[in-house]
Amino acid sequence: MAIVESSLGTASSDGGLQIGVMNGDGIGPEIVPAAVAVADAAAARAGIRIDWVELPFGARAIESHGTPIPDETLEALSGLDLWVLGPHDSAAYPAGFAADLTPGGVIRKRFDLFANLRPARALPGVAATAPGIDVLIARENSEGLYADRNMAVGSGEFMPTPDVALSVGVITRAATERIAAEAFRAARGRSGHVTIVHKANVLRLTTGLFRDVCREVAVRYPDVRVDDFHVDAMAAMLVRRPEQFDVVVTENLFGDILSDLAGELAGSLGIAASVNCSSSRAMAQAAHGAAPDIAGQGIANPVAIIGSTAMLLRWYADRTGRADVRAAADRIDTAVATTLAAGVCTRDLGGVATTAGFTERVLADIATS
Template structure:
């Protein structure tokens, strides 16, 4: 069912977040002429620590329960004072709290950008709640323990239910793309855990006879992507493997600065750039806002599907076209070999949107 107004939370975060998140908001506002979007600013990160004594105030979490989706800027938890530095970071907490089990991370090479592997156009579908990231796969606590000061142990947890739901996400997405799914695993060594992931994905594949399915070991997949990334379409894998591969595919496509993502459940969606807070370039107007802009577009597309409303998807398409047009026209940030600053690049995208929507 379509709706009149979409309420979207917006959290700038740390480092370059206060530069790239407002850029994304500005681009969405420029493109969303047929949508009524109400932005709900919410505190998170170091500024929240200074004001509320925590990087993720309870008021922020409560407010997120009442919005349609949200944009989360990068966080720099490594710089937080203790005890916040050692606790689950804001992103990890929100993924766990709202059961955002699917992390969708596209990697697309743009014309006019210096891609290491031109023609790359694939999507990493990452299971977001279990696997080898122990801070998210247990009910309480970090999932790590040290029986002695010289021994550290972490749990890796895989359940059939969680693998089934991420596999369905991957196969449904493949039907919208080129109908190919590659399951990435390490079942030759981790026969029970990674083996269960592979077996369940193969079981789900039988429900999608129109989608071609293959599999690859994680180490072999990393090598294959460097040589022949354009051959791959949708890659589904567990939490840590997906995190690693998505950074690799982002650089193959041109830069971490162009790597968007959304974290979703059946009812919640969070737009979040794949990259970190980059404190070394914060405040210098050189950060690439593309990843955050395209993450916002992905959130709009997800909202359109959830509400059976074609308008958000049209806005998302306009944003993606404007970003591609801007890069193709030679306006790029330093990470892509150009000289445009964050604001100048955003200005160019807004101009492109205005030309498209006249």
């Protein structure tokens, strides 16, 4: 693994890549290096060099810089298009940081990472509640009911009295158009089907606007089949008939809930990959949290962050047309699937492999593929 201190961009003159990496908290320092090692090996097999720009972040950055997301980290990220972010445990930060935007939230907001793309697919060797599931949830990531994302100044949650709490939900045409476009573009590379999820029978103006704008965007993609569901019906149908869905596009809160449900239906949030992206930048970030209760024990499941890193490389390949980067991403996914199919998995999936043991088996498969 090549670590460099600074970067001038994502692609270097020799075709190599420069990727920012932030290990994060809890199990992050165990699983993120596993993803880096796997991506390095797959890239090397494709003839690509990756320089990893390691940046201070999270609890360790508080100790060294007095803040979980130092200015120097944000400045370095500005010079890169691709980043890998480990989980953060902001609830455990000192009290002075409790009211601050989470460090991941700072990154999302500063760089306008408006799309959270979360696939859920049953993998060989993993006991899935829904073995037929293979969906991509395109979650709008910049507004909705989440208080850290819907106001330019102040919080979207407030209490006029100690006994009354209010929350502001924001849905805009502009934000809906761009997440819808992401969903329809993704569907063209999958099964050509988009499902719009809303609650327009009750939230007529807000999620009604979301549904209607998505339908307007659909007109530009006549080759993609479109339908829509209320969010409660969608949750039921994901459990009952998940195989009928391909790409699901929805607003922030609904997308967060449905993607966690889909991840569990596929077998575990421990295998739930995710990227946060804009039209020009992308950040790999597993859907699960920091799991501080098992940190340092060497038993954390690295599948989700490894899969997220493969998604990151595939996002870059799609953006640049680089077949070699796409081949590296495919090699990562194949190696993980092969390892799981052989029964090698961590404790949360019913196996006995350590984090390091699982990673070594994936690396061995990449070396011989």
